[in-house]
Structure formats: C-alpha cells, structure tokens
C-alpha cells in the first residue's frame with residue numbers, strides 16, 4: 548500500500564482552522580485518500596493575524612488548537628520558528644510544504660491576505676484548499692485555470708457537496724432554476740427572530756456557534772450568499788459571473804412581523820440565492836423570499852442549509868445539510884485535502 552506524508556500550511560486558525568486542527572489531531576480523516584493512499588497529515592506551518600510559524604518536524608495540532616481557542620497568538624506558541632507574517636514569507640524563508648489551506652478572512656475588494664497567500668502558493672507550484680471565498684470570487688478564471696489545483700468545496704455550503712451534486716445532475720440535464728439557501732447564519736438568525744429573539748441576540752447566538760463571519764454584516768447583507776451563488780453558478784452553469792452581477796438584498800429589513808405574517812399565510816421567509824436563465828446567461832439574485840411551506844427550503848430546520856435544482860429531464864433535486872457549528876465545513880476542507888493530496 549502507498550503511504551504518503553502530506554505537509555500542510557494552514558492560514559487562518561479561527562473557527563475553521565481550529566476545527567480542522569482538531570479533526571487532524573483526532574485522526575478523523577481515517578488515513579486514506581479516495582484513491583486508497585494512506586496519508587499522514589503533518590501541519591508544518593501556520594499563519595494567523597500575529598504572523599507565520601513553522602516546524603519541519605510538525606506542529607502538534609491539538610496544542611495549537613487549544614492555544615488558539617484560549618486566545619493565544621500563533622507566534623507565541625512554544626517550540627516553533629517565527630517565519631515572517633504571511634504565506635509568502637514562509638516560502639521566502641524556505642519553509643517546505645505540500646499544500647496550503649486558506650481559512651483566513653475574506654476581503655471582497657482586493658482579496659486581501661487570502662488571495663495573496665493563494666497566489667504565492669500556486670506560484671511555488673503548490674495546490675490550495677480554500678475555505679475563504681473571496682479569492683475564488685475575485686479571481687475565478689485565474690484560480691480555476693491552468694496551474695496547481697484549487698479545491699473549494701467548503702466555500703459553497705459547508706459539508707454539502709453542492710458543486711459535485713449539481714455537476715453530476717447537470718451532466719445529462721439542463722437546469723431551469725437553482726435555489727440555494729447556503730448562508731447558514733441568515734437562515735439561523737431569521738429562525739431565531741421568528742422565535743422571538745431580538746436581531747442582536749440572534750446574531751450573537753450565530754456568532755457563538757462559529758458559523759457567522761468575523762464581520763456578521765458579510766452574512767446579514769447577503770455578501771456570503773452572493774459569493775456562494777457566484778461560485779456555484781460559475782462551477783456548474785458556466786455562468787462567468789462576478790459579484791457585481793448579483794442583485795443582492797440582505798435580511799436586515801426582515802422583521803418578526805414579516806416572518807409571522809408569512810407563516811400565517813402558509814409561507815416561510817428564507818434567504819435564497821436564485822439562478823434563472825435570462826436568454827444568453829443567468830440572472831442571479833440573493834434575497835429573502837416567501838416560499839410556500841411545502842418548499843424543500845421552507846422545511847429546513849434552523850441549523851440547515853440547502854440547495855434545490857430544477858431541471859428539464861432529471862426532475863427536481865434537493866439536498867440539505869444540518870451544520871450547527873463550523874466542524875462540518877472543516878470536514879469539507881479535510882475532504883478536499885485528502886482528495887487533492889492523495
């Protein structure tokens with residue numbers, strides 16, 4: 548049997564990065580890639596807002612996760628070498644790794660440190676697994692074009708393999724409409740508001756689970772859902788869409804009265820990203836929509852996300868995922884690591 552050590556650099560050590568470290572520490576990956584290679588995952592470098600650290604022998608993932616969960620800075624972890632501030636600094640310092648995981652914050656204007664890290668890794672010939680969506684949305688053609696692999700399933704609905712599912716379905720069918728409720732925070736927050744929580748308390752609850760973005764307006768104003776819709780449409784419909792193509796309305800104007808009134812008429816207001824053909828391309832919208840109560844996305848529980856694809860010959864496909872915290876998305880990152888590196 549083939550056995551392989553995969554040296555990881557992990558950029559971003561928050562909800563996703565920390566969950567991933569714990570999954571690796573627990574051996575949750577089994578030890579096999581989908582191709583049957585036995586993999587030993589070794590974290591040899593890590594980056595947070597304090598800087599970049601490295602240890603060629605491997606940074607023990609459990610103590611690093613515990614150190615971060617306790618509010619520590621990566622550069623203060625005992626026994627590691629500090630190698631600058633960024634992934635590019637790691638590479639310039641000669642730190643060797645086989646794959647970059649990018650799980651830092653997203654900057655939708657410039658791509659920020661995340662896009663810079665992805666570019667540095669790929670320029671060095673290294674594949675990348677993304678949890679951060681901004682690099683992909685801003686540089687779709689570049690990151691999905693020639694060059695080292697970029698895997699991104701965690702960017703489009705956590706552990707729900709939306710891209711794989713839609714690509715398989717659309718191999719022999721044409722989509723007439725895609726509906727995607729893939730911003731878990733908005734679904735959760737609206738459910739809590741409907742239950743009587745204030746918007747501020749509902750957002751605080753979402754933040755406590757680890758699913759909300761560092762800046763929750765990224766969720767509440769529909770940016771995260773718009774990113775996911777762009778990625779989904781580009782990956783499965785060949786849409787060549789950009790963020791500016793999405794007609795976007797967030798959930799901040801939805802009141803408890805709106806939610807209760809919808810219920811009283813047999814509907815539920817759900818934040819939905821929709822793609823429908825508009826002649827030559829696709830019209831993309833993100834907005835809270837009053838769906839009939841028997842619609843698959845209206846039947847989701849507060850911790851679920853889901854996607855529905857309406858097709859010409861393959862029927863209507865629906866899939867949902869229940870994700871009460873960041874762990875399932877970290878599992879999606881792990882799945883991409885095993886698939887890419889194995």
Ligand SMILES: NC(=O)C1=CN([C@@H]2O[C@H](COP(=O)(O)OP(=O)(O)OC[C@H]3O[C@@H](n4cnc5c(N)ncnc54)[C@H](OP(=O)(O)O)[C@@H]3O)[C@@H](O)[C@H]2O)C=CC1
Nearest residue numbers: 559560561562563595596650651653660678679758761876
């Ligand atoms: N949370 C979730 O459920 C999901 C999140 N994502 C995406 O994953 C990414 C991370 O999300 P999440 O873990 O929740 O976010 P967190 O805010 O929990 O963590 C962000 C991490 O990035 C670090 N960071 C900040 N600036 C930099 C920088 N310049 N270089 C490297 N690291 C930096 C932070 O450092 P420090 O610890 O020092 O503050 C922190 O460790 C986001 O892009 C998000 O959209 C995708 C799927 C699901």
Ligand SMILES: N[C@@H](CC=O)C(=O)O
Nearest residue numbers: 730731732758759760
């Ligand atoms: N903030 C996002 C996290 C995953 O992408 C969400 O709420 O779905």
